[in-house]
Amino acid sequence: MTALSQDIPSRRLSWMTLVLFLVYLTVAMAMPAVAVRVSHTLGMGNTASGLAVGIAFLATILSRGWAGRLADERGGRPCLYLGLAFYLAASLCCLASAATVLPREASYLVLLAGRLLLGLGESLTLLGMLAWGMTLMGPARSGKVMALVGMGMYGAFALGGPLGLWLLERLGFAGLMAVCAALPVAGAAMLARTPGEPPARQGARPSFRQVLGRIWEPGAVVFLQGIGFAALGAFFPLYFIAMGWQGAGYGLSCFGLGFVLVRLLFGSLPDRIGGLPVGAISLAVEAVGQALLWLAPSPALAFAGALLSGAGCSMVFPAMGLVAVRRVPPYLRGTAMGGFAAFQDLAYGATGPLAGVIADRFGHAWVFLVGSLAALAGLALVAAMWLRPREPQR
Structure with missing residues (x-):
């Protein structure tokens, strides 16, 4: 095996990490913008704002087990793509919440639904990426996979907060959500030619x-x-x-x-x-x-x-x-x-x-x-x- 062929998995993982960084901006840019919209635009106070931000994390925690099992049974690539679909649906739902015809309470409820979908997407995207990368790189380099995945995520969070507020100021909440909706579509297109890896052979599955x-x-x-x-x-x-x-x-x-x-x-x-x-x-x-x-x-x-x-x-x-x-x-x-x-x-x-x-x-x-x-x-x-x-x- 040549050095070039041995380096292919590493190059694929680097490309996947770049994609993860881009799609995680969907999560990071929305976080401060949602808080500003609820507390200032809708005028519903800090408690409602905190719920709108935190409910996505609740959905993430509760769906970790399901997402992990899906990654094991179907493979990391299908799991990640399903996560991107949830990201798209979440962003479109939040975009719909900005419709001027909706009363304040209805707008808030639609926004909460979008945040719940975003939490599900976060579970599926992260665990799909981890499962895909670990299968690609092999057990001996699992630590490297987790390190790169973390870099992609935290890099997105570092950039996404100020970028989200900048876009909110210039495009409004609906414009920001339109950008968030475009990112998972772009990510899916970027990974279209990256081959998936078959899931490991199944055995007895504990709870x-x-x-x-x-x-x-x-x-x-x-x-x-x-x-x-x-x-x-x-x-x-x-x-x-x-x-x-x-x-x-x-x-x-x-x-x-x-x-x-x-x-x-x-x-x-x-x-x-x-x-x-x-x-x-x-x-x-x-x-x-x-x-x-x-x-x-x-x-x-x-x-x-x-x-x-x-x-x-x-x-x-x-x-x-x-x-x-x-x-x-x-x-x-x-x-x-x-x-x-x-x-x-x-x-x-x-x-x-x-x-x-x-x-x-x-x-x-x-x-x-x-x-x-x-x-x-x-x-x-x-x-x-x-x-x-x-x-x-x-």
Whole structure:
């Protein structure tokens, strides 16, 4: 086999990652725009706005098991294409909610329906991409697949928020949703010539609950890691405002810089040395970054804490995901990744309200102490798995 033919899977995976980045802009651009539309245009307040944003994540969490099973049974490519169809339907539904003939309450209900469809599409797209990429690259490079998929997703989130608000200002909500509807169509066209991979040979299929029983430990680790990330995303600007510091908007930029640099430099490290050592180092770095945010006496040190938090969070998902998929046979890897990703979804959904209570009672800085303690708890769990007798890899 020539070097060129050996490189074909990697080039296909890179192309698929680019497509994932583009279609995930559908999710990222809509998020702030939906909040602005509900709270300002419809005048329905923060609670209704929060529900409109959060209901998509609820749909994602509840559909992870179904999407993972579909990826296992039908293959990653059909699962991803179905996700793109849901993205299109969601964007068109949200576009319809902007019709001027609809009363305010009806517009809001149509918008909620679109957000639910978007959550289903997110499950199918992510797990279809993971299953397709893992089958394409083989079990030995599953960590690289997860690292690249994460880069595509988080890159879209980093660009999508400001881009969505920019388009909202210039095109209005209906125009933004029209752009969101075009992206999955473009993604499907870009992947039309990329061949799919047949699903792994099927065997005895346990229940989703039984699969969760096999992967709950790495899932719990990624849940604990996600607390710090969610806390930083929600409260860093408020923390700076409370401290009277300038430059609150640069906190997420520092986080994203650390996140992307580590993914670029060390994306294949879990495949080379294993998920547990990478997870342990990453959680230790995250704990230090969150503690620095808690104790920071100046904006410069707070930015350093955000940078370290991003660097620490970067490799936890692919490292622990590698541990999770190695606990199940190949024909269950989509289901396992569905359950595994749900732990991260739960962290993102639960952290905001709980951290808000802590911030109200003790101050914004204490939110980052909780993030640091959560990372240390994740580190302890990784250490417990590391010290256990090595499990046979599937």
